[in-house]
Amino acid sequence: MDYDVLNVFCGPDGGHGNALGVVRDGALLPGREERQAFAGKLGFSETVFVDDPERGVIDIYTPSVRLPFAGHPCVGTAWLLDVPELVVPAGVVAARMDGEFSWVEARPEWSTPRTMRQFGSVAEVDALPVPPPGEWIYAWAWEDEAAGRVRTRGFPGRGDGITEDEATGASALLLTAHLDRALNIRQGRGSQILTAPQPNGYIEVGGRVRAHF
Known part of the structure; x- marks a missing residue:
């Protein structure tokens, strides 16, 4: 199973950041149980499965639960896919790049x-x-x-x-x-x-x- 690993929210020197796993071809693991098991196996705080790279449809998992939204997965995946928005179960997340920073817009609730x-x-x-x-x-x-x-x-x-x-x-x-x-x-x-x-x-x-x- 191929997947990318990103460090998201890196410090000014480019170090640190929270590790994120991104499976670009989510169709390889279409079921929730399969995805949950794979996220648990990887062990990152979150793993993203991309269901539609052009529309930015993604599915987010911790090692133990599925999330309707999460910040560092959205910031990292928006950077990786270079899309103007992401679609998560909670709603549509606007995305943009500004110099070295990747930004997303979401509701706190x-x-x-x-x-x-x-x-x-x-x-x-x-x-x-x-x-x-x-x-x-x-x-x-x-x-x-x-x-x-x-x-x-x-x-x-x-x-x-x-x-x-x-x-x-x-x-x-x-x-x-x-x-x-x-x-x-x-x-x-x-x-x-x-x-x-x-x-x-x-x-x-x-x-x-x-x-x-």
């Missing part, structure tokens, strides 16, 4: 629920241990509130082997909606996510994408 937990300092976020499986926790603290710079870490809590997500676009959408302002997010070991609220209730989320070799 498309994201799966998670607990936003604010801390008083970056050092507190950095020192957090991985919590036991349970709720999806997005820990954050202001790095520079005036500049909109935030330090975050994401703990899915699913018990499927992904104890911490390196970069999560859906969480960034929810935090942006909560704070109602554009953000420059540093997540995980050194990934970067940019967000910008839009007047129509959508939020843009963008970052660098690199092919993983």
Whole structure:
């Protein structure tokens, strides 16, 4: 089974980013059970199956569940397919390129629920241990509130082997909606996510994408 591996939301130096698997020919694994099993085998936080590359129809899976929408899979797949939009079960995701950044536009309510937990300092976020499986926790603290710079870490809590997500676009959408302002997010070991609220209730989320070799 051929698939691409991308790093999405890379840092300014091109490093880090969250790994994403993309099966360009989704027809090779048409059934949900087959796709779920393959996503579990790959073990990435998300794997995408492309059902129509021209229209941008995609199907997203974690190692344990199917998702109606997810941020870093959409940002990475839009970059890979070079399409103006993606179609996911939650809706139509507009996409664009702007220099080194790949952007998508989505609604925060498309994201799966998670607990936003604010801390008083970056050092507190950095020192957090991985919590036991349970709720999806997005820990954050202001790095520079005036500049909109935030330090975050994401703990899915699913018990499927992904104890911490390196970069999560859906969480960034929810935090942006909560704070109602554009953000420059540093997540995980050194990934970067940019967000910008839009007047129509959508939020843009963008970052660098690199092919993983």
